[in-house]
Amino acid sequence: MAEFVKYVDVTRCDGCKACMVACKNWNDLPAEVTEFQGSVQSHSKTSADTWNVLQYIEHENGKGDLEYLFRHSSCMHCKEAACEKVCPENAISYSKFGSVVIDHDKCVGCGYCVENCPFEVISLKTYKDKNGKEYKKSQKCTMCTDRLEEGLQPACVTTCHTDAMQFGKKDEMLARAQKRLAQIKDRFPNANIYNPQGVGGTHTIYVLAEKPSVYGLPEAPKVPTSAVVWKDYAQPIGKAMIGATTMAVVGAFITNSIISKRNNHDEDGGGSHE
Amino acid sequence: MSNYQKHPKANEQIRRFPKAFVWAHAINGLAFFALYITALPMYTEFFDWLYPVLGGPANARLLHRIFAVVFISPTFILLVFSPKFFFHWMKELITWKKRDLQFFTEFVKELFGFNFKHIRQTFFNAGEKINSVIQIFCAILVIASGFTMWFPDFFPRALVQWGYFLHNVGFGLGIAVIVGHIYLSVVHKHSRPGYSGVVTGKVPAWWAKGHYPDWYDEEVKKGNFPNLDDPKHKKNKGA
């Protein structure tokens, strides 16, 4: 199956926040009470109940001109996703569309994904079961995988009235991004396509008007080294070590039994109190 | 060593560990085991069936945290009730001599039941010292990283991320050593009296004399332990 991506052209966005509401509507997410942010931005960042947040940035460019920048921020759906790597329960996986999805039946709410996401877009939510007992689950944008399965597009894309967001095959979207980049370079010399290779590329690709850091995005995000040494080395080695020691102990037990039987009396050092 | 068993006072119980240590060790051991069980389903999916047993992931996490606190407490128990022992233990851990290295070659033979020689050891033999060192090292790793994992909001993100790794390493290393530790104390026939030592604090005199002759002789000189060196018997010295 072809890879699909959500293409976000921030220079076409007019900051209407309809994507935020469409997301809540489709995914049936409750409203949150956030504090006044000092701008028209409603949430400081994504949360368990708010899977995408529209950023508003007042940026003075190199020429000293004011740019009012907007960005639809949500899960990037990395091709090599740190969250998928660190999840101890294999609850996070890649869908056939390339989206990164959480299986809430498997999720145990440990929060490893939350802490390891290079884009900080995953959050834990506390729920209460019918006995009033609390439990947690990780939450983030699903790229509306349930809609994709029905042949629809993500809710945010469908609602976007300026076509700042589009959804389609990766190569087509990348070609559009390239074309768009050429068009806007005059006005935004720092414009770039954000599809970071440190995480294998993402399934949300951006045309950004300014450097990623202006939008609070990491310039070169990657799966944390700690996560790599942990999941690719420490854990397998650890498991192997436990295996090896256990084998040694079992071996010791067996050899002991055999040798004891054969000798049945103690030589020097082969002490026995029986 | 077996010669000492024939001594009339061979089976006299002598105190090897202070009460505080017995408690501390027990609490530490149980907590470790509880931590192990409560974390196991997170460590490998093979043990996911433990979740329902533990009352769900949230409960497992809660128990893990409770036992984490319990796990830390023995250090303070020792420090408060038997500081003398604690510092003695620490001193032993940093004192390494040639015989400690020799111990290992013989230990492997002993472990697998082959003929071996006892290398004269002090209060702790080199194996126990290694065990202690590694366990303490792992405990520090696991406890420190555990804090970052428990309270991620109070630590830099990178530290939390490395915390997962370190917790994992600390646990992996720790459990490997523990398996051996438990085997030697509970299962392995030569070490078994040591098990009672850690439960009651007392061991048979002959066993102590055999395993920790330097320490035993020291205590004999102090008049604390019976002298098992019967002139009729040849002294069995290490090579």
Place this chain on the structure above:
Amino acid sequence: MGANPAENHPISFRWLTKAKENGGKIISVDPRYTRTSAVSDIYAPLRSGSDIAFMGGMIKYAIDNNLFHKDYVVNYTNASFIVADTFSFNDGLFSGYDEATRTYDNTKWTIATNEDGTPKKDPSLQNPRTVFQLMKQHYSRYDVDTVSGVTGTPKKDLLNVYKTFCATSQVGKAGTILYAMGTTQHTVGSQNVRAFAIIQMLLGNMGIPGGGINAMRGESNVQGSTDFGLLWDNLTGYLGAPKASVPEHATLAGYLAKETPPTGFWSNKPKFVVSLLKAWYGDNATDKNEFGYQFLPKGNKNYSHINLFKAMYNKELEGAFLWGTNPVVGGPNAGKEKEALGNLKWMVAVDLWETETAAFWKKEAGSDPSKINTEVFLLPASASFEKEGSVSNSSRWMQYRWKAIDSRGEARPDLDIVHELALKLKKLYANSPKPADKPFLALTWDYGTGEAPDLDKVAKEINGYDLKTGKLLPGILAILDDGSTSSGNWIYAGFYPEEGKNRSKSRDNTDPGSHNYLNWSYAWPANRRILYNRASADPSGKPWSQEKAVIWWDAAAKSWVGNDVPDFKAVLSPSEPGGTGAFMMNKDGVGLLFAPTMKDGPFPEHYEPFESPAKNKFSSVELNPAVVINDGDFNKKGFKVDYPIIATTYRVEAHWQSGSMTRNQEWLSEIARYMFVEISEELAKEKGIKNKDKIIVESARGKITAYAMVTKRYKPFEVNGKKVHQVGMPWNFGYKGYATGDIANRLTPHIGDANTMIPEYKAFLCDIRRAD
């Protein structure tokens, strides 16, 4: 300009984005760098209330640099007309001004006529008394330096905007002006729009695709409501309401004689009026009783919003129906409007929720319920999705919509409520002998007797009938003045031309050409999509440019043809008399560069707002001399010395109007939860205010508390060499719903435009300070 479509009309912005992709340029002129500015090619800041100076400068620029479409101007506007000697302009005042009544005698502003009544002209435009020369002279004072000093717009930005927009004077190019309340909500609101009209006619941008002046409606059905006579001085279909103050209006004949121009399409006015009366009064309207003309109220009062509340404030009103309106949040000087409501004996609020207005008497409103004797009724109404009916958009399309979901609880569509009320009242008054009740009893109400009216009957009545045959009218031209036809709204006549063919339900979105989508819904009048489209062709009937062709004269067919319904007599050839009258609604068929129809002058002239920190640089007249001034306790005025900061109001994307719908919606409340005041970094520094601080904003009329939003998007203006600060705030907040906040309109003044009485919400004075 005067609009922020990215924020307030986001769907319109979809098309702006597309225009931009096709090489179009977007210019944003606004006191604040808005979201629209962010996606525009050019931004120019302008001090609130200085639009006419800005546009006057553009008119001068276009004329001086010969950047106007001369053939268009000569043929399609009254530029070449000679103005009568009675017209003059001196130091801010046009001739005919009466200071005592603050009114103009606009008969002084006439066009000189030949003996046959046709206007005197000089097509060379050289005669100093031509409209063109007078206009040139009028705006000669609007040089870039003066304009920049008044508007606070840096000179280079002004010139950049002028140059870019005037480039559309070139044949084949088009420019449109989108405006909203930022343009109209001023004491010179109508003249602001007039200034747009002048520049668009100079540039030849009226009647062509991509041209025009487009009002961005703040409400999905504002167009429909004004079409149907919702404004106090209109009968349905923009027919002026008869007034007792005009002696001729005493009889129908007198009214028609007075109000019907001899030429132009409005010469048909009697047909529209008589057919309207027939629709309203049916068999009770006969030629014997002036078709029921005397049933019409001819109150001599100005019933605009401000004056209604003034009457209420002065205890001259007994009761009020407030239908989907929330003046406690949305009205100017809202604190006083709330007080005024307490003078009513009864009040009926019809709304989706209990609004701030419906709850004006409660403690939460800051009122003392024990002191308010108003009996308040709240009738729950359905939302637009819960009912069927039509909505007219800013392109004058009447689009039929169907019910999506059922109403909740006891809520009912507005029309059901009116219907039942009418039926019940008719029964109650059935035997009343009182003359005052006669008009109500004479009123036709034949939409069925059930709880809900028959909507189809309403639709058909709007279209109108041939009363002899009982058939539906095929179009406007079938309307007659002898009482043999009825038409509930002449401009819509033809939308329901035959049984079963309600064209507002048309849903064919194929493009027959010029992107006019003639088979999608119905655009009044006559389903034409581009008004004045005759102007897209030259006087000989050939399109000015093939690219912008809409209609053209087909000599062989002897008819106007093209991709739109001609806004012209379809068979009138260009060479016949009147064959070049592209603006057929006007007398003489021309666009009015010189508009004697206005109350405050034939040319827009800059005046300062009611409250302004600046002296008028163009004349010694500070305020529009034709506005009605409310003073005293009802409308306290603030002065620069106490209130040195300009304030303006606007809306945010998440909240609609007074917010009564949106602030009761959790997701919308979530994305715009807090009342804020946007202030520049410079002003914040001066006042010791940090971002997110709570601040107090105070005007002569009230004070509110809100969060400070310190932003780079506001910059101080340099007005006449002095630094002037401006702040802005949303007016969507109130104390009901999920998102609550102080009411911005407690600060705004009770003063309106000279022509429309629309309140001046967009420019007033205030001061700010930290709340702690």
